[in-house]
Amino acid sequence: MTHFFSALGVEPLLKILQQSGDPTAMYTGPEFTIQFANNAILAIWGKDESVIGHRFENALPEIKGQPFADLLKQVWESKEIYEANEMPATLDIHGEPITSYFNFTFKPILNKEGDIYCILHTAKDVTELIRTRDAVLEKERKEEEIKKELRASNEGLRSNNQELYTLNKEYTVTNEKLGASNKIIQDLNLQIKKENNELLSGNRKFQDDITNLGDLNKNLASRNQELKDLNDTITQLNNKLSESDISFTNLIDQAPVAIMLLKGDDFVITMINDAMLALIEKDYSVIGKSLFEVLPELKGQPAAEMLIKTYRMGTPN
Incomplete structure (x- = not known):
């Protein structure tokens, strides 16, 4: 050479x-x-x-x-x-x-x-350069997959929140009807009390007002029938309210997407289904705990800010 x-x-x-x-x-x-x-x-x-x-x-x-x-x-x-x-x-x-x-x-x-x-x-x-580049590309691909999953999850949450919003409106209307029925009962009770007082007063003149007493008894029977009808109405409303609560619980438990119900300024978890537990890798022990105590990594993320905005503004996102 x-x-x-x-x-x-x-x-x-x-x-x-x-x-x-x-x-x-x-x-x-x-x-x-x-x-x-x-x-x-x-x-x-x-x-x-x-x-x-x-x-x-x-x-x-x-x-x-x-x-x-x-x-x-x-x-x-x-x-x-x-x-x-x-x-x-x-x-x-x-x-x-x-x-x-x-x-x-x-x-x-x-x-x-x-x-x-x-x-x-x-x-x-350039082996290490290529491996590093491929690792970065793989990381970006996985991050994009996670973003897609989060977007799909958020879309499901928005849909479920809309359903929950509708159920809450129905629940509110039912409560308003129940409140109106209770007001009628209170008014009737006051009326019955008043009529009973009049009846007691009339008893002092029993001999003279026996005919009037018969009429008052008929009136009282009519009022009692109205009260019974109202009580039946209240029973039906209470049954409907109970069925609504059961349907609401079943909706969350059987929903094909991840759902949880949060309450209060601390976003306490009051209801959660299996799909959501699997998604956040937790069990039912999270019920009664703050969402940000269970998932502290959510703080500062767009999903957390959207949740807080929804709670404060009262509008679905």
Whole structure:
């Protein structure tokens, strides 16, 4: 090797390349004999200096079936440089096949007559760069999947909140009807009390007002029937209210999406279904606890701000 390159007058250059940290090799002849390989490229190959003087394919038998020998032949015949980025190469490193990625150049070196006398091979191992980039891309992909899941979950929550809002309106209307019925009962009780007082007063004149007493008894019977009818109405309203509560609970328990019901300024969890427990990876012990005590990581996130806005403004989001 020394004699070959001494004759070409490039021996000083080889000494520089030998000291370089950039992986470099030189091949001569159409058999691509390794005439030079610095320590950096030997480390990449997993070889020592004993490969120098051997044909490229014999020194690295594991590259058979890979494109490198054909590329060297292409450069030798065309006398045109070949450059590649992030190309995989599987090499036998300490008896184990290892695939790495390289940016490399096969550059033909020509003499004054324009004939090729060697190919200069320079390379850069970019394996870690690619793995880091792929890890970042995978992380971004997973983050995007999580964002999509959160958006779908938020959409489900908005839909469920709308249903809960409608149920609350019905619940409020039922309570208002119950309050109106109770007011009627109170008024009737006052009326009955008044009539009973009149009846007691009339008893002092029992003999004189026996006829009037009969009429009052008929009136009292009519009032009692009204009271009974109102009591029946109240019973029906209470049954409807009870059914509404059961339906509301069943709606949450059987809903196909994650739901929980929060109450008060501290957002205390009062109801939660299995789907939501699975989503937040908790159990029913969270009931009665503040949402931000159970999931402190929500603080400051858009979902938490949307929840607080919904509670304060009284409008679904």
